[in-house]
Amino acid sequence: MRDWTLKREWIYGWLLLLPAMVFLFAFTHVPAVTTLINSFFSTPRGRRPAKFLGLANYDRMLNDPVFWKVLWNNLWFALGTIPVSIGLAILMALWVNEKLAGRGFVRMAYFTPTVLPLIAVANIWLFFYTPGFGLFDQLFGALFGTAHTNWLGNQATALNAVMVVTIWKEAGFFMIFYLAALQAIPVSLKEAAEIEGAGRWTVFWKITFPLLMPTTLFVSVNAVINSFRLVDHIFILTDGGPDNASSLLLFYIYETAFRYWETGYAATLTVALLVLLSALAIGQFFFFDRKVHYK
């Protein structure tokens, strides 16, 4: 009897999981595996089926200057946006957590970019960056008398311009998680430190910041994934240009697969992206593991 109820529990469990698992496998796990398989094949064209190429696609990738360029762009993009967004997010959360005059407005201002579609955000910022006419040129022209700057059309500034938009969009999102974490820190800890004569700065670095570490781990893993996943604004702002100066890895995968229709090579690039993401995620866990203070 006991054995039978046990088996029945198994069947219920499997049946409950079945529908979700079917879709999860169909659109996540199976495509991840077929991506790996297809990365060793040529792109099928018309009636010509895909041919096994061995490592030829990987060889091509390693010798593809555009691949290296977008890879470095993406790493620079991640390095440039993540620490700044996280720093701003902590600052915002600290402010909004205090009894500040007009706290409601300030919180709304920080968080609003998060609910806007990235593509819409890009439209607004595109106008800011317009040479001569845009807000930046008008502002800098009035302040320093500088000439027109083509922020998005210049190799040196295009990626940075895209990064500014990303920071603006993400900081408020990360703020929410820090706000939640701050509210969970017992006030007594802070008070005890203040009685001991610790200043605000000391309290932050010795108490608040270490207690925020689990949140920082969570946020930074999310931020890394986002920095490889979110490319919507590039379509509007620069289209990857000029000369791939602001292209990111996923954008290059999109171009390869859906503009040049080289799906075999795009699969190889996707494998590179997946390997990179996994390595970064695992690396972050090890890096933070020693620093995270769990309750």
Add this chain to the structure above:
Amino acid sequence: MSRPAFSLDRILNTSAAWALGLLWILPLAYAVWTAIHPAAFEARFVLTAPLTLENFVKAWQAAPFARYFLNTFLLVTMILACQFFLGTLAAYAFARFRFPGRSVLFALVLLQLLVMPDILIVENYKTMRMLDLVDTIPAIALPYIASGFGIFLLRQTFMTVPKELDEAARVEGASFMGILWKVYIPLAKPTYLAYGLVSVSHHWNNFLWPLIVTNSVETRPVTVGLSIFSAIDSGIEWSVINAATLMTSGPLLIAFLLFQRQFVQSFMRAGIK
């Protein structure tokens, strides 16, 4: 002794917080300014500038936005309904049933947090072509309806339901589906609300996959519609583009301003657990 320092500190903090807040809201405020004024005032900020709704009318007439909105509405509703259904069943299995393969399957669910459908665009497009679903709304929705994040979130919530409640219902003769319906789902309502808000705003804003898998007015969501509208850079004024931009973000923005507290708390709740 520390009193004056404290208040100076407070003033500095408040003004810095406000300065950053104003800087942060500036792009949106600017978009609103150009959208509600005639094109001549795009870069001239005078308080006496006449107000107009003409930019919105022009944008609405220049592209089939009504259809785009309908598509987006159908899309987010379809995704949310399926995510709730599949996620609830799977989370219930993980939270309350013991069966072989449970931890392996749970690890595979969590793997989706890293290996997301957003990245697997090439293979998912092939699948859609194989299923003959390219350029349909279900094709946009399908890769997202089994959400690892959603299953995880609901499982964490279901785990907090006291076992006694579960057992009491069982003693009263409720079936295992009855227990899910009468005990677990009602207790998880806040999680459903939180997850629902996150999911709707996420899929309302999604762009890359819909761009790839749609190519007609009948299927395009607003984000893709907006990108096509603003990409025709010949002749369309900035004020009209900004009006269209605000229009597409409008429903979410209004919902956010009305339910700000719930929205922020939802995102918080969705994030912590």
